[in-house]
Amino acid sequence: xxxxxxxxAAPPPPAAPGPGASKAAGPSRxxxxxxxRPLLYLLVSLGLLxxxxxxxWMALSAFKTDQDLTASPPxxxxxxxxxxxxxxxxxxxDLPRYFLNSLxxxxxxxxxxxxxxxxxxYALAKLHFAGRNKVFGLVLGALMVPGNLMLLPLFVLMSxxxxxxxxxxxxxxxxxxxxxxxxxxxxxxxxxxxxxxxARMDGAGEWYIFWRIVMPLVKPAxxxxxxxxxxxxxxxxxxxxxxxxxxxxxxxxxxLATFATDPNQSAGSNGMxxxxxxxxxxxVLLVFAVLQRHFTQGIATAGMK
Amino acid sequence: MSTTxxxxxxxxxxxxPGPGGKPGPRGPSTTRxxxxxxxxxxxVQNLAGWLFSTPFLVLFTVFMAFPILATLLxxxxxxxLRNVTNPLDAEFIGFENYTKLFSDEKFLKSLFNTxxxxxxxxxxxxxxxxxxxxxxxxxxxxxxxxxxxxxxAPVVTSIVAVAVVWRFVLDxxxxxxAGLASEVGLTAPDFxxxxxxxxxxxxxxxxxxxxxxxxxxxxxxxxxxPTEVREAAKLDGAGPWHEFRRITLPxxxxxxxxxxxxxxxxxxxxxxxPFVMTQGGPSDSTLTVSLNMYxxxxxxxxxxxASAMAYVLFVVIMGxxxxxxxxxxxxxx
Numbered sequence: 001x002x003x004x005x006x007x008x009a010a011p012p013p014p015a016a017p018g019p020g021a022s023k024a025a026g027p028s029r030x031x032x033x034x035x036x037r038p039l040l041y042l043l044v045s046l047g048l049l050x051x052x053x054x055x056x057w058m059a060l061s062a063f064k065t066d067q068d069l070t071a072s073p074p075x076x077x078x079x080x081x082x083x084x085x086x087x088x089x090x091x092x093x094d095l096p097r098y099f100l101n102s103l104x105x106x107x108x109x110x111x112x113x114x115x116x117x118x119x120x121x122y123a124l125a126k127l128h129f130a131g132r133n134k135v136f137g138l139v140l141g142a143l144m145v146p147g148n149l150m151l152l153p154l155f156v157l158m159s160x161x162x163x164x165x166x167x168x169x170x171x172x173x174x175x176x177x178x179x180x181x182x183x184x185x186x187x188x189x190x191x192x193x194x195x196x197x198x199a200r201m202d203g204a205g206e207w208y209i210f211w212r213i214v215m216p217l218v219k220p221a222x223x224x225x226x227x228x229x230x231x232x233x234x235x236x237x238x239x240x241x242x243x244x245x246x247x248x249x250x251x252x253x254x255x256l257a258t259f260a261t262d263p264n265q266s267a268g269s270n271g272m273x274x275x276x277x278x279x280x281x282x283x284v285l286l287v288f289a290v291l292q293r294h295f296t297q298g299i300a301t302a303g304m305k
Numbered sequence: 306m307s308t309t310x311x312x313x314x315x316x317x318x319x320x321x322p323g324p325g326g327k328p329g330p331r332g333p334s335t336t337r338x339x340x341x342x343x344x345x346x347x348x349v350q351n352l353a354g355w356l357f358s359t360p361f362l363v364l365f366t367v368f369m370a371f372p373i374l375a376t377l378l379x380x381x382x383x384x385x386l387r388n389v390t391n392p393l394d395a396e397f398i399g400f401e402n403y404t405k406l407f408s409d410e411k412f413l414k415s416l417f418n419t420x421x422x423x424x425x426x427x428x429x430x431x432x433x434x435x436x437x438x439x440x441x442x443x444x445x446x447x448x449x450x451x452x453x454x455x456x457x458a459p460v461v462t463s464i465v466a467v468a469v470v471w472r473f474v475l476d477x478x479x480x481x482x483a484g485l486a487s488e489v490g491l492t493a494p495d496f497x498x499x500x501x502x503x504x505x506x507x508x509x510x511x512x513x514x515x516x517x518x519x520x521x522x523x524x525x526x527x528x529x530x531p532t533e534v535r536e537a538a539k540l541d542g543a544g545p546w547h548e549f550r551r552i553t554l555p556x557x558x559x560x561x562x563x564x565x566x567x568x569x570x571x572x573x574x575x576x577x578x579p580f581v582m583t584q585g586g587p588s589d590s591t592l593t594v595s596l597n598m599y600x601x602x603x604x605x606x607x608x609x610x611a612s613a614m615a616y617v618l619f620v621v622i623m624g625x626x627x628x629x630x631x632x633x634x635x636x637x638x
Contacts, residue, residue, distance in 0.1 A: 040444040047437060048455045051513065055458070057481050058470040074484030120361040129354025135362070142369055146574045146622060148595050149615050152384075152602050153375035154368065159389050173368045176361045206353035235463040237577055242603060253465040257581055260469050270473050277466035288461045292454050 058281070061274040062086070069271050085271035086279075092272065095279065097248065098255040101167075105240075105251060106233035108171045113229045114222060116176040121184025122210045126196055136185075142178035148238070155242055169243040170251070174233060180225050187221035188214060224294040231284060252280050376612045384609035395609065402613035412614065414589050415597040418504060419618075422593065423572045426508045430568050431561070433512065434519025439549070441520075442527045453524070457517035464514070468581035471510050472497065497583050500590040507578045507591055515571065519564045526560030527553070562633040566626055573622050594618045 056076075061069060062085055064078040089095065123129065124136050154173055155164075163169040191214060199209050215222070240251045250258065256276045380402055382388075382395035406412050441452055459467065474481045477495040486493035496506040530553065538552045554561075576595035579585055585592035585600070594614060602611030 037444060040440060044437070044440055044445060044452055048452055051456055051459065053481075054467070054470050054474055054513075055462075057474060058466075061473070070479040072479065072484055073488045074479070074481055116360045116364065119357040123354045123357035127350045127354035127357065129351040129358075132354060135358055138362075138365065142365065144570075144623075144626070145369070145373060146570065146619060148574055148576065148598065149376055149619050150369060150372035151599070152379060152608050152612055152615065153372040155603070156375070156389050156392055156608075157367075157372065160392070172364070175368075176364045178365075181361060206349065206357070210357070231461055235461075235465075237463070237465055238599075253463050256463075256469065257465045260465070260472075261581065261584065270476070270479070273469045274473065277463075277469045280463045280466045284461055284463070285458060288458065289454055292450070292457070 055281070055285075058274050058277050061271065062278040064271060064274075066271060085275035088269075089272040089275045093255055093259060093276070094247070095252075095255075095276075098250050098252045099279075101249060102234055102251040102253075105167060105170045106230050108167070109174045109233040110226055110229045112171070112175040113177055113180045114225060117180030117225065118184045118215060118218070118222070119210065120176075120181045121188050122214055124181070124185045125188035126191070126193070126214070127206065139178045139181045139185075143182060151238065151242060154239070158243060163243075165244055165246040165249045167249070170240055170249070173239060174236070177229070180229065183225055183228075184218065184221060187218045191217055220294070223291070227287070227291050227294050231288070234284060256280060376615050379609050380612035380616050382609045384612065386606035386608075388608065389606075398609070402610050403617070405610065406613055406617060411589060411592070412594075412597060415592045415594045418589075418591060419573060419575065419593045419595075421504055422508055422511070422575050423569055425505070426511050426572050427565065427568050429508070429512045430515050430519055430572075431564055434516045434564065435523050435557075435561075437516065438520045438523030438527060439553070442524055443545075453521070456520055459514045460517040464577040465581055467510070467514060468578060471506075472582055475506060498587055500587050503583055503587060503591045507575075507582060510582070511572065511575065511578055515568065519568060522560050522564045523557065526557045530556045558633070562630070565633065566629055569625060569629065570622055573618065573625070 060076060060078060063081045063083070064075075065080055065082050065084065068075050068078050068080070120135070120139070124132060124139070150173075158164050158169045163172075196209055196213065199213055204213075235253065236251070237253045237257065240254045241257065244250055244254060247255070247258075256273075259276070260273055379395070381397055381399060383398050383401075384392070384395040388395045437456055441449060441456075445452060475483075475496040477483050477493060477498065480493070482496070483493040494502055496502050534556070535548060535552060538548045543551065574595050575593050576599065579591040579593055579596050580599070583591045585596050595618070598611045598614040598618070601607045601614065
């Protein structure tokens with residue numbers, strides 16, 4: 001079956017609920033009284049500065065010499081910019097390795113979440129199967145269970161399967177999350193049933209409908225899920241800490257935390273620690289700044305009743 | 306397109322005994338508003354529905370349902386290091402772990418610390434998040450995205466990096482706060498080394514980090530309030546404060562409920578902050594239940610005991626969540 005059989009009058013992609021509404025309501029709402037406006041901006045800017053201060057301090061400190069780091073009163077700008085902290089950190093820690101570990105794990109987790117969560121999301125939103133409500137109940141229940149509850153048996157299970165210190169141990173427990181299912185279901189519900197029915201009348205199978213019709217329509221949701229899952233995995237700490245003993249399998253946060261909490265290694269190494277934090281945080285902040293709309297959307301969607 | 310179904314006619318024939326062993330269409334109740342067109346395909350949808358659910362359900366069963374049950378079972382045993390290789394050798398000891406917990410001063414202290422974290426941290430996080438959301442939504446039209454990104458940025462950053470940075474900021478010798486204090490002739494306390502100040506410092510950091518999530522939720526909630534409602538209130542002469550109290554706040558209740566519940570659950574589980582910042586010290590003043598559980602389980606390998614802790618925490622979380630849902634729902638009336 002070619003795409004030609006798709007009904008020509010396919011409705012436009014369903015508008016994502018979050019940002020559409022926000023844009024409509026956004027700029028038109030200038031309600032605060034005019035006089036107080038500058039004061040308001042001052043207040044919010046001050047708040048933002050407080051929020052940003054630790055980041056600024058970190059970023060600048062990463063490039064400071066030891067003298068500047070311990071200077072009193074503290075100096076914000078390095079008197080002499082140096083890459084020494086990064087060089088020393090690279091000598092001590094195999095950062096490229098940890099970076100690749102984090103990247104590989106996050107990529108695998110993201111891809112599997114995109115596929116599996118979308119599949120179940122589609123089934124829950126658009127397929128009328130016996131037990132659908134029970135499966136959805138399971139998903140909602142899974143959203144509420146604290147992750148720490150599962151750590152101990154997961155560790156035993158991974159030990160029994162001899163998967164400790166493997167990428168499988170880092171990926172499998174996060175390969176399909178309930179949040180993703182919930183998010184995809186919410187978005188897919190807004191696709192008109194008529195469109196899918198028309199495809200079915202044309203003889204399209206469910207897999208075809210899912211893969212060729214529904215998935216392209218929910219690209220904004222897929223983007224949202226990608227960012228959430230990727231960053232969630234990139235920043236994940238507790239499980240990688242438990243599931244790895246071999247430094248070769250450490251992810252960035254585990255490597256940095258191990259380094260930071262070991263007094264033998266990290267004594268007097270604030271510069272190195274700032275450089276390490278900077279390297280973990282920078283890519284995330286850049287990605288986030290560019291794609292922030294999807295975050296807002298995802299949180300808003302997940303929060304909807 | 307391997308799963309392509311046959312022509313509609315053959316489908317209709319198949320619907321009688323549904324593929325899942327269950328009767329296919331359950332009478333008219335399953336026919337939808339699509340004019341009954343979906344009806345002849347229900348059998349196929351039933352099969353497809355389960356096939357589409359299978360990957361998730363398999364992963365869910367192995368990596369979630371099984372561990373949840375296993376934790377419960379382990380909590381009634383003396384599961385220790387040797388049982389990691391021989392899980393079935395663990396001895397059943399009934400409620401011994403649980404009774405031991407409630408005479409364990411360390412555990413009671415961790416329970417208290419966690420409660421402290423929640424009781425102080427949640428209102429601060431919700432309050433500040435709401436404040437920023439209202440300010441951004443009602444008076445800021447320029448650079449709104451910029452502000453929103455700024456306030457949300459700590460949420461997306463690695464907790465490990467954040468903790469490392471805050472440790473440095475709060476360092477009594479050459480930290481930022483200590484330096485700023487000495488500028489004005491004050492001596493900054495040793496925030497993380499002082500029993501009384503360590504927990505408030507961690508809370509401050511958590512509030513800083515999590516406020517953004519709450520802010521985004523409230524912004525979404527505020528934007529769902531129709532402009533007409535607020536304009537009508539204004540026409541009736543409501544001032545900004547009155548409008549906020551009587552119109553905005555009640556309409557934000559569902560968001561408030563959701564934000565409070567997820568923040569509380571998150572803070573009840575707090576682990577990373579004390580793990581990276583203080584390792585539970587000084588003298589256990591920042592030992593939370595999760596950190597205590599982690600230590601008992603993975604440092605001392607008292608896994609049965611740690612499982613009991615996990616379940617006590619789980620029950621506490623469920624209880625508090627249900628309570629919050631009740632309290633906050635009832636308030637709407």
